Amino acid sequence: MTTPLGQALTLPCGLVLPNRIVKSAVSEYLAESDGKVLTDHVALYQRWAEGGAGALITGNVMVDRRYPEAPGNIIIDPADGLKVRDDLKRLSDAVRQGPARIIMQVNHAGRQCPSVCCERPVAPSAVPMKFGRGGFLSFAPPRALTEDEIEDIIGRFVHAISIAQTSGFDGVQIQAAHGFLISQFLSPRTNLRTDKWGGTLENRSRILMEIFRRAREITGNEFAIGVKLNAADFQRGGLTFEDVLELVGWLHTERVDFIEISGGNYEQPQMFGVDGESHVYSDGRLKASIVAEEAYFAEYASAIRDVSTIPVIASGGFRSREAMEMSIDFRRADAIGLARPLCIDPYAPKDLISEQLADLHHIAPPESGLSAHVFGAKSPFPWVRALHRYANITWYAYQVSKLAKMGRAAPNEGLISTLLAQRGFFKTHKKS
Template identity: 40%
Template structure:
């Protein structure tokens, strides 16, 4: 088959839902909510643009389940039905071309920047970040049993609201060092009760979240998880443990497993730095893991990270290693990339290239590239086109200034509430 034929195939999920093609927009944190964490018209416009671009599955970025614990300023929080009318419009925009739009649900745990945190940050255990990030994040307080149970129910409540609003599925964020990922990692989770110690205990938290969500939304509604292949830390979450978690959730009825990796301290999800040449050549950072997990689970898989060309995307599907191609940064610059490929254009390659300033200290900052791509999302949210030639330094300055001011306003708001 041609690249267009391969990537244009539909995909049936275990719950009975069907995705229209093999393109999936992986979650990016848009930070397009209000300062008090409500949805906005900018999100409606952004997702309308992506829907019109041909992506069969759109996964929203980082919607939080607790207003007092957000990962960055302007995250959307889904605690109640206050924004139902706007949430419905957001969902309709994502579905406007007969595609799917799923809500990614998240709790940051201790991954809340110090300048944003107005009180205690929470984690499985009171383990601080390493020396490179220790000054930027507070040492967390260990969660109580009651708090753990409350967070599990928050995930379920948010999922039920998403379904009522018309979103066609939900994803649990279990990767990149956020709370679910913290529970799974032996480095971050040093509890001695039923939530820590053995892998069976450490994976109890995501398992209970899944079960609570499934109870809230029913068996015919897509529920997925984004899971680290590993977190690449000494004493942390290993590939073998990840595969056991995947097998356990698959047996429970999970509809889709998205594979990623790393965290803030070891951001494997952020780029190709340090990966093998063979991995860079085929573009998919986590395809080796996908090939192994494919031997152990039969549920649909989504591999995210590194895809740039139609050939590499189609090859990954044809090989059987993955069912969906997860793309993020290319869609921040070319929201119509899937349509171009599906139209049968030969040799389509995304225009996305590494963003560099030429200043080593700045280029090594994880926030540098993220800031540039975030700016492109904000442009589309305002109804403008992305600007591929925008200055990286300008983007970094604008985003950093916005985060600083947003963090200050958020802390003041919470202090007065």
């Protein structure tokens, strides 16, 4: 019996993905300090393309160099004009030599721009992060955007999407999840505005809808434009799944090409499968059935498919081929998003589709028993859990760097040793 993971998927725009495995976005942290694409990017994406995924979604490509997610992000800033296209085309050409499709994720960090990158970030409202202090984990209190600045940001997204199309990318994904700027607008917890950009869900989603509509006017209907959404914020007073279902209805009307469903933000990082709550009701709590070993957001993806025909990518924690196949067979999702496992084994999609690989449980940072409990994700100490998340981010970033530069990852290197070795990783390009 042929695995459903090998079936092709046609998006509304007509773009055909050769199979149902998508490499979800993961920040590469490989760019120059000015956001320029390097040879390492090309080598990395060549390896991922050879690995057999049907589509590769890039890590954060930032639309404003003043407010990146972290040092090492690729940046498309209108001030740079069109000169970025040649470098981006090298990246897209490296992928399109084979059957894989390449999709650019476009993003603005908003208040989740760390202090190492900017002195004062911007946000819909001046709501500060409630997070740890020190280094990469430090975030300055944001200031509220003016309406003119919001219009400028919309223009920046549209510019980046246009550059993606003319650089040979097959599509883009608008990052509206994980607590970044558009997600901040969507959430009533972080959007306290009383003008046309805040208040009702329609107003809070206005920036997302305007970006999509204006971009579509430029790209036409045959270029894929998708959206990454949180299932919920999983915080009291935040975006709820009821809100998301209503938003999906509007995106359906606009003929968005795909939705990837994830969840959480830097304060409540469900996308890493940790710190989960026990229920999801109207206050945004996470169901216990989702905080499981895999498929954190599968139930949400399934519910979205019940109200829309937009193709849905379910990502977050998938590790067994059986769970992936069941999600496709039972129409809970149209495609499966994998990110962290492909930082270690870029050929996992090919092996899953050929049924040579049953699961990905072996692909994870090595942890001792003490590390896994007292100093791990389940630690009773909040500051330890935050440090563990930072160590995880650093460990996977290190694996991506090794994969790009050496052609193979180094999965046997531990979390703590990698963190100590890479303690200056996110400060490499700190602005003066």
